[in-house]
Amino acid sequence: MPGHDPRAIANEFIKLSGNRPFNQMWLQKLVYMANGWNLAINHNPLTDARIEAWDGGPVYRKIWNHLRDYGYDADSKLLCRPSDGPYEAPLSQEERDVIEHVWKRYGDYSGNELSQMTHHSxxxxxxxxxxxxxxxxxxxxxxQRYFVDLALAGRQ
Structure with a gap:
């Protein structure tokens, strides 16, 4: 199964955040972690875009470019197409479960804290x-191997 646009997955975390302030680094890392956990648990990528090794950690250029060029929607704070509303994905229940897992496990960390997690050797x-x-x-x-190893380490 092909993955979803990372901007749609970012919107899932924005919705979960409610009125909590957030930044791009936080959003980038949550989407990356959701993709990693989905690879480990469901054996499929959650996102359909390249993830790059930037100085601040893993980055989806699609998200970065969108925020640079369009920002967030003023009312909803979601990532929206310039003329067609927010990015959305037809998520399966298994994918929603992974997003919820990532939210519960990592949602309270700052963008910098999440970035530090990705920088470990x-x-x-x-x-x-x-x-x-x-x-x-x-x-x-x-x-996928990294997140499978995290899951196995968590069971010990």
Whole structure:
């Protein structure tokens, strides 16, 4: 099953945040983590876009470019198409469960704290950033293995 536009997944976290202030780093890392957990649990990517190893951690250029060019909708705070409303995804129940899991586990962390989590040695970001270089694409298989290992470590 192909993944969803990362801007639609970002909107899921914006909806969950209510009136809580947030920033792009926070949003980027939650979408990345949701994709990783979906790979580990459901064996499919949640997003359909390339994830790059930027200085601040994993980044979806689609989200970054959208926020640079259009920002958030003034009323809803969602990421919206310039003339066609918010990005949405037809999520399965399993995908919604992963988003809820990520929200409960990571939603209270700041963007900087989430970024620090991705910077640990042995993470897909650190392996890519220091192995293939700045802005290189993270490997989906490596992301999946990393999150499977996190799940197994959590069971011990």
């Amino acid at each position: 042995g993470t897909p970001w650190s392996n890519t950033y220091f192995g293939r270089g700045r802005n290189a694409a993270l490997d989906e298989g490596e992301i």
